[in-house]
Amino acid sequence: MQYNELGKTGIQVSKICLGTMTWGEQNTEAQAHEQLDYALSQGVNFIDTAELYPVPPKAETYATTEQYIGSWIQARGKRDDFVLATKIAGPVGLNNFGGHIRGGSNDFSPQQIIEACHASLQRLNTDYIDLYQLHWPDRQANFFGKLGFAKPDENERFESFTRIVETMQGLVREGKIRAYGLSNETPWGVMRHLSTHESLPGSPRVASVQNPYNLLNRSYEVGMAEISLREHIPLLAYSPLAFGRLTGKYRHGNRPDGARLTLFERFQRYNNLQGIAAAERYAQIAEAAGLTPATLALAFVNSRPFVAANIIGATSLEQLRENIDSVNVILSDDVLAEIDKVHAEISNPCP
Numbered sequence: 001m002q003y004n005e006l007g008k009t010g011i012q013v014s015k016i017c018l019g020t021m022t023w024g025e026q027n028t029e030a031q032a033h034e035q036l037d038y039a040l041s042q043g044v045n046f047i048d049t050a051e052l053y054p055v056p057p058k059a060e061t062y063a064t065t066e067q068y069i070g071s072w073i074q075a076r077g078k079r080d081d082f083v084l085a086t087k088i089a090g091p092v093g094l095n096n097f098g099g100h101i102r103g104g105s106n107d108f109s110p111q112q113i114i115e116a117c118h119a120s121l122q123r124l125n126t127d128y129i130d131l132y133q134l135h136w137p138d139r140q141a142n143f144f145g146k147l148g149f150a151k152p153d154e155n156e157r158f159e160s161f162t163r164i165v166e167t168m169q170g171l172v173r174e175g176k177i178r179a180y181g182l183s184n185e186t187p188w189g190v191m192r193h194l195s196t197h198e199s200l201p202g203s204p205r206v207a208s209v210q211n212p213y214n215l216l217n218r219s220y221e222v223g224m225a226e227i228s229l230r231e232h233i234p235l236l237a238y239s240p241l242a243f244g245r246l247t248g249k250y251r252h253g254n255r256p257d258g259a260r261l262t263l264f265e266r267f268q269r270y271n272n273l274q275g276i277a278a279a280e281r282y283a284q285i286a287e288a289a290g291l292t293p294a295t296l297a298l299a300f301v302n303s304r305p306f307v308a309a310n311i312i313g314a315t316s317l318e319q320l321r322e323n324i325d326s327v328n329v330i331l332s333d334d335v336l337a338e339i340d341k342v343h344a345e346i347s348n349p350c351p
Contacts, residue, residue, distance in 0.1 A: 001043030007207035024064030059100035234308030248293035274349035298326035
């Protein structure tokens with residue numbers, strides 16, 4: 001396993017991070033524990049979750065994923081042997097996730113951040129969270145597949161960056177969190193968090209950004225990658241397999257039983273014709289290189305210098321093994337050139 005520093009925190013995280021958003025929906029508690037045991041045995045020391053999980057988010061399963069991790073921590077112990085990340089959900093009014101999260105009035109006010117953090121600590125059966133992330137911005141921004149940016153509403157209100165950073169500072173001082181990070185964030189948002197830190201002596205510096213990044217969506221490379229490299233705020237890449245589209249299991253119109261795109265109609269982000277065509281091209285490159293499509297897609301993300309961790313998710317141990325093993329695959333210059341050729345012809349079909 002390879003390890004990278006999480007920003008400037010001194011925290012070392014494995015290149016492969018175990019994602020958990022299917023636990024409580026597509027995976028049982030026992031399966032979640034099995035995945036955790038196996039991942040840690042393979043050198044994975046980084047686990048990512050969120051109060052929102054599992055997905056699709058709904059009131060009946062809200063925070064079940066954190067509870068599964070909490071029961072595993074309670075049974076296994078060894079809390080200091082791994083890095084645990086979770087997220088506070090942003091305002092529900094900016095998306096279609098519903099109003100079941102903290103009464104539907106959740107935002108990034110100090111009170112809400114503290115309340116959400118304490119609730120996650122309790123569910124996770126831990127005294128501290130290594131990385132506490134803002135799941136999505138509390139303002140108008142182009143995230144969750146939205147392109148472009150319209151003029152903000154004159155009545156737009158969002159929490160000040162100063163109050164957010166000061167609240168995170170308080171949680172760090174209390175030992176509740178070790179660092180904080182962002183998710184689904186834009187260049188403007190990252191730089192505002194950074195400048196706020198620089199204006200507040202002793203405040204925590206934003207450690208990382210968790211955004212989507214895969215062969216069908218390389219939009220992070222425009223603007224955000226430079227910030228990651230120059231400011232040491234690395235990417236934690238989510239959806240590296242594009243909801244499974246890049247695994248090859250949906251090729252030629254297949255819809256395997258139990259697969260995400262088979263089960264849930266709402267997941268359309270990687271279902272457009274251009275994305276399907278590009279995924280087929282990448283699958284052919286993988287076959288020519290003697291690799292599975294999933295391994296090619298994951299090895300590409302692993303190879304990017306601005307990526308600290310690749311967040312993989314699996315519904316079976318077989319998938320988990322293949323995903324973790326991708327860390328040992330180095331793509332040749334010829335294969336990378338073929339990938340870039342497709343990208344040039346079909347650029348970011350599924351942002």
